[in-house]
Amino acid sequence: MRVLSNEERAAKLKRLCEIEGFPDEQELFAAAISDSVCPAICCNPADPACDYTAEMEPDQDRGWCEVCERGTLVSGLVLGGII
Numbered sequence: 109m110r111v112l113s114n115e116e117r118a119a120k121l122k123r124l125c126e127i128e129g130f131p132d133e134q135e136l137f138a139a140a141i142s143d144s145v146c147p148a149i150c151c152n153p154a155d156p157a158c159d160y161t162a163e164m165e166p167d168q169d170r171g172w173c174e175v176c177e178r179g180t181l182v183s184g185l186v187l188g189g190i191i
Contacts, residue, residue, distance in 0.1 A: 112151055121187040124149040127161050128184075136184045140166055149187070152180040167191045 112120070121133050128147045130136040140146035148164035150173040160175040164183050171181030185191045 112153070116151075116156075117187050120149050120151055120182070121184060123159055124161060124184050124187070127159060133184070133188055137188060137190055140183070140185050141190070146183040146185050148181040148183040150176060150180050151182045151187075152176045152178055 124147055125133055125136050127149070128136065130139070136147065145163040146166040148162055148168055148171050150158040150160040152158050152173060155176055158173065158175050160173050160181070162171065162181060164171040164181055166183055166185045168181060168183045169186050170179035173180045
């Protein structure tokens with residue numbers, strides 16, 4: 109899978125916050141850092157419109173997307189460069 113650009117990462121992180129109900133990424137980071145799971149979103153470059161989300165391990169960078177049937181889920185902490 110190709111590496112996402114900074115703009116693509118920022119857009120996916122913003123979309124993840126919207127879907128999960130966080131006002132911004134700082135709130136998502138704060139919630140995820142104190143939990144054993146973290147919201148993750150599909151980052152499939154072949155289907156950039158896929159916004160499937162799931163709770164994953166905080167360091168997940170290849171979680172399974174039930175829609176795309178690929179390992180394209182990336183946690184918010186990874187997208188934000190925290191991990």
